[in-house]
Amino acid sequence: EAQVTQNPRYLITVTGKKLTVTCSQNMNHEYMSWYRQDPGLGLRQIYYSMNVEVTDKGDVPEGYKVSRKEKRNFPLILESPSPNQTSLYFCASSLFGQEQFFGPGTRLTVL
Amino acid sequence: SQQGEEDPQALSIQEGENATMNCSYKTSINNLQWYRQNSGRGLVHLILIRSNEREKHSGRLRVTLDTSKKSSSLLITASRAADTASYFCATEETSGSRLTFGEGTQLTVNP
Numbered sequence: 001e002a003q004v005t006q007n008p009r010y011l012i013t014v015t016g017k018k019l020t021v022t023c024s025q026n027m028n029h030e031y032m033s034w035y036r037q038d039p040g041l042g043l044r045q046i047y048y049s050m051n052v053e054v055t056d057k058g059d060v061p062e063g064y065k066v067s068r069k070e071k072r073n074f075p076l077i078l079e080s081p082s083p084n085q086t087s088l089y090f091c092a093s094s095l096f097g098q099e100q101f102f103g104p105g106t107r108l109t110v111l
Numbered sequence: 112s113q114q115g116e117e118d119p120q121a122l123s124i125q126e127g128e129n130a131t132m133n134c135s136y137k138t139s140i141n142n143l144q145w146y147r148q149n150s151g152r153g154l155v156h157l158i159l160i161r162s163n164e165r166e167k168h169s170g171r172l173r174v175t176l177d178t179s180k181k182s183s184s185l186l187i188t189a190s191r192a193a194d195t196a197s198y199f200c201a202t203e204e205t206s207g208s209r210l211t212f213g214e215g216t217q218l219t220v221n222p
Contacts (some may be wrong), residue, residue, distance in 0.1 A: 042214035099156035
């Protein structure tokens, strides 16, 4: 089944404790992206990747890192999480110029 | 920065009525896409319309695009309670492959 998977789905952590949210797609898509969704703000792009080893900042990259060592994986890294990074995170992938496929979301709470 | 802006922010209608949501954007685009999101879940792609297209249909959905006015509309005909969700427009700008989302319209269809 064609899909985008994210792990974990739910995470509660404390300020400063490094964490990684994994994202994987099995559709051989070149383009992958991370978004965060907050009430009243819609989806805001954090980082995106056009292909392996090619990543670019989105609208809200501060406090986040990504890597794209393999085509299928695009992990999101929070080196030192802070409470303002409490949010619902979505990973998505697509072929260029086509619709995006979204993962189920990761609900992160930083205490 | 938000490229697309949906209007209205919230819409409440009765089952069987039509629902119309509008989206305005600011820059030149390759395509415009509409997505649906059930509460707290991943986004699901509905329709993609390219910049050289003016109208597109998919089942009960009709999307129009007016590039001169930089606007699009999504019409859902004969709405059902199951159509209750948030609807987002997203634009792929000509400057790159990024997809930028608006803040969404919350549609409630009352049975």
